[in-house]
Amino acid sequence: MMIKVNNLQHTFSIGKKGKEKTVPVLRDVSFDVKRGEIVAIVGKSGSGKSTLLQILAGFMKPEHGSIVVNAQEIASLNEAGSAKFRLDNYGFIFQNFQLMPSLTAFENIELPLKLKGMKISERRTRVEMIMKKVGLTEVADHYPNELSGGQQQRVSIARALVTNAPILLADEPTGSLDSETEQDILMLIQQLNRELDLTFIIITHDEEVAMIADKRFRMHDGKLVKDGDHRVI
Amino acid sequence: MLFKDQIDFVLQHIKKNKLRVFMTVLAATMGCAFLIVLASIGFGLQASMEEEILSNQSVTKIEVMGGDAQFTAEEVAEIESVENVQTVLKTTTMDAEAKSFFEDRETISGVRLTNFTDYASIAKPLAEGTYPKNENEIVVGYHFGQTLLNEADRKLIEEKSKAAEAEGTYYNGEEEGYKSSLIGKEIELAISSHDNPDKLSERMTYTIVGVMPRPGYQWVIENRIYMMDEQRTALENSFKQVMVDDSASDFQLFNERYDIYAKSLEYVKPILEDLRGKGYGVYSVTEQLDELNIFFLVLKVGLIFVGTIAVLIASIGIFNTMTMAVTERTREIGVLKAIGASPKLIQRLFLMESTFIGVIGTVLAIAISYLVSFASNLLLPIVLEAATGEANFSNIQFSAIPWQLVVIAATISIGVAMISGLRPARKATKIEVMQALRQEL
Ligand SMILES: Nc1ncnc2c1ncn2[C@@H]1O[C@H](COP(=O)(O)OP(=O)(O)OP(=O)(O)O)[C@@H](O)[C@H]1O
Ligand SMILES: [Mg+2]
Numbered sequence: 001m002m003i004k005v006n007n008l009q010h011t012f013s014i015g016k017k018g019k020e021k022t023v024p025v026l027r028d029v030s031f032d033v034k035r036g037e038i039v040a041i042v043g044k045s046g047s048g049k050s051t052l053l054q055i056l057a058g059f060m061k062p063e064h065g066s067i068v069v070n071a072q073e074i075a076s077l078n079e080a081g082s083a084k085f086r087l088d089n090y091g092f093i094f095q096n097f098q099l100m101p102s103l104t105a106f107e108n109i110e111l112p113l114k115l116k117g118m119k120i121s122e123r124r125t126r127v128e129m130i131m132k133k134v135g136l137t138e139v140a141d142h143y144p145n146e147l148s149g150g151q152q153q154r155v156s157i158a159r160a161l162v163t164n165a166p167i168l169l170a171d172e173p174t175g176s177l178d179s180e181t182e183q184d185i186l187m188l189i190q191q192l193n194r195e196l197d198l199t200f201i202i203i204t205h206d207e208e209v210a211m212i213a214d215k216r217f218r219m220h221d222g223k224l225v226k227d228g229d230h231r232v233i
Numbered sequence: 234m235l236f237k238d239q240i241d242f243v244l245q246h247i248k249k250n251k252l253r254v255f256m257t258v259l260a261a262t263m264g265c266a267f268l269i270v271l272a273s274i275g276f277g278l279q280a281s282m283e284e285e286i287l288s289n290q291s292v293t294k295i296e297v298m299g300g301d302a303q304f305t306a307e308e309v310a311e312i313e314s315v316e317n318v319q320t321v322l323k324t325t326t327m328d329a330e331a332k333s334f335f336e337d338r339e340t341i342s343g344v345r346l347t348n349f350t351d352y353a354s355i356a357k358p359l360a361e362g363t364y365p366k367n368e369n370e371i372v373v374g375y376h377f378g379q380t381l382l383n384e385a386d387r388k389l390i391e392e393k394s395k396a397a398e399a400e401g402t403y404y405n406g407e408e409e410g411y412k413s414s415l416i417g418k419e420i421e422l423a424i425s426s427h428d429n430p431d432k433l434s435e436r437m438t439y440t441i442v443g444v445m446p447r448p449g450y451q452w453v454i455e456n457r458i459y460m461m462d463e464q465r466t467a468l469e470n471s472f473k474q475v476m477v478d479d480s481a482s483d484f485q486l487f488n489e490r491y492d493i494y495a496k497s498l499e500y501v502k503p504i505l506e507d508l509r510g511k512g513y514g515v516y517s518v519t520e521q522l523d524e525l526n527i528f529f530l531v532l533k534v535g536l537i538f539v540g541t542i543a544v545l546i547a548s549i550g551i552f553n554t555m556t557m558a559v560t561e562r563t564r565e566i567g568v569l570k571a572i573g574a575s576p577k578l579i580q581r582l583f584l585m586e587s588t589f590i591g592v593i594g595t596v597l598a599i600a601i602s603y604l605v606s607f608a609s610n611l612l613l614p615i616v617l618e619a620a621t622g623e624a625n626f627s628n629i630q631f632s633a634i635p636w637q638l639v640v641i642a643a644t645i646s647i648g649v650a651m652i653s654g655l656r657p658a659r660k661a662t663k664i665e666v667m668q669a670l671r672q673e674l
Contacts (some may be wrong), residue, residue, distance in 0.1 A: 050667075054666075054667050057571070057666075059571065059665070059666040059667050060665070060667070079575075079576050080575045080576060080577060083570065083573050083574060083575045083576065084573065084575065085573075086571070086572065086573040087572065087573025087574075088573075090573075092571055092572060094670065098564075098567075098568045098571070098670055099568075100565055100568065102245065102249060111569075111572065112572050112573065114234055114235070114238045114242075115234055115569075115572065115573055115574050115578070116234075117234055117235050117238075119235070159572070
């Protein structure tokens, strides 16, 4: 089992100090993910999907529960440990791409390798290889604002892939794209999943996206329910 | 992240905000330059004072309280036996005038008697010639030749002095006198008393074998005659010929003074202590220097403190710039953290940026300070001379920047720059990823 989540629980407190209201966002969430699986988490807006992903990613600590990835408990890591874990194990794909506006496509993809302290010559070959894989060779020197939405999302996917991280976390990866571009990106995800044996956890409220998943979970009022296995080819 | 990549990262951000960073660097430069220039006044004046004190005196000289205190031969032997005492030099000054005649020239000078073996061991080398070996050999002061005047010279000097007086300056007669070497020349010498300068003794003949070095103070005219101690009786006899009655019974023709010389500067203090323990009243110019140094230390610390305030004011600019930089880049910091940059790295990147501002500001400040220091040493004397009409400022150093001052100022301003970047850098590490990523472009 690659990822094993057990009894995750999280509560937000909102409102002014002194009159806070507590909002339970995750209630006893448990699920497993196997290596090479595409897992989709669907659910209505506000149901707690993004919160779950953030906790999985280590952006914040859960109130309760455990997350075991590759036999390592990560819910209790400190900030530095969690950052190191992310760098080695996770790639991120965001709805609004989250590219650095002052860096070119090439440099954006290169960034995680710089964080890893890789030498420049190695970085170059690696980035070029990934760019070829996601079909970006032509736009290497473009800045994000000179790229289409689909191209930006490809850059963001390339950045997530470049470190050879085994797990990719995606929050609404096609949320800002038109349906044609969405199809391209979904095909790319499926292709990467097949070729590189990558594990995907995709958050979406779009049933279309969920169709490519091996396993689907539905988030409802902070509870996660399995939706049955099915894969559409 | 490789160090080179960190540098690239920082430089890229600086390039993006050139103007803002430039203004901050400018403030840091001004603060640091102010600190250096202000403190350089303390260093400069101290150097001038030290030079003033040391220029005409040997630092190894230990003076005896009262100056003309008489030592017995036993006392001299006792002092000389103290460790690291080079010599006890006895100098005898004749309280009468000596008039020298050479060709058609003449001059009036004072006479000193000394033991040249002792003297040679502590004195600066002669400007010319050797020390006397025979009784009728003498050494003369550096300006002796210049003061040897004939009728024509005296006229010229009078004219030049008048012209100088009209301009409000002063002519020292350096263009006249005997210009060739005096070594080997014979002069005739007559003694006269101060009370009756016109009555001269019989002339005695001496040979000049040496010329003393130039005196430390530029404005001193030194034309003394230096003879061996053995000439004392000869001079006494000559003086008897011109003595005015026996007017003052307590008149002494010769005054003796003893000066003790240490082998080198570091022995002066122990010798002073030793001699004081033995009951001698002794002091050294180096003690004056010690007091002076304490005074200047306080002055310099005060000036550096005031200068540091300017650096602190500049640091407010650095703090603001860095806070802005962090706020502006919240989303980018969020992305960096999301993809796995450690909080430490993020803190380091921002600290490097504020350090960069401090370093560039300091480097510029050092360069500017040297220019300002050089210019003020060049121009202030001219301005002061024009304002006061006096010509005494050219050898005063108003500003000096030794490397110690550069190190102190650089430490203060780079340190302050780093400290003022610390809070913004911490703030950057505290940014929450999700909050940051929610910010739209
Ligand atoms: N930082 C926060 N502080 C307080 N409440 C929060 C915070 N983040 C999310 N919430 C609340 O938690 C609940 C779940 O939010 P979450 O973003 O996980 O929903 P979601 O399923 O991702 O919705 P969407 O599909 O619209 O993205 C919402 O009610 C939201 O108001
Ligand atoms: Mg969401």
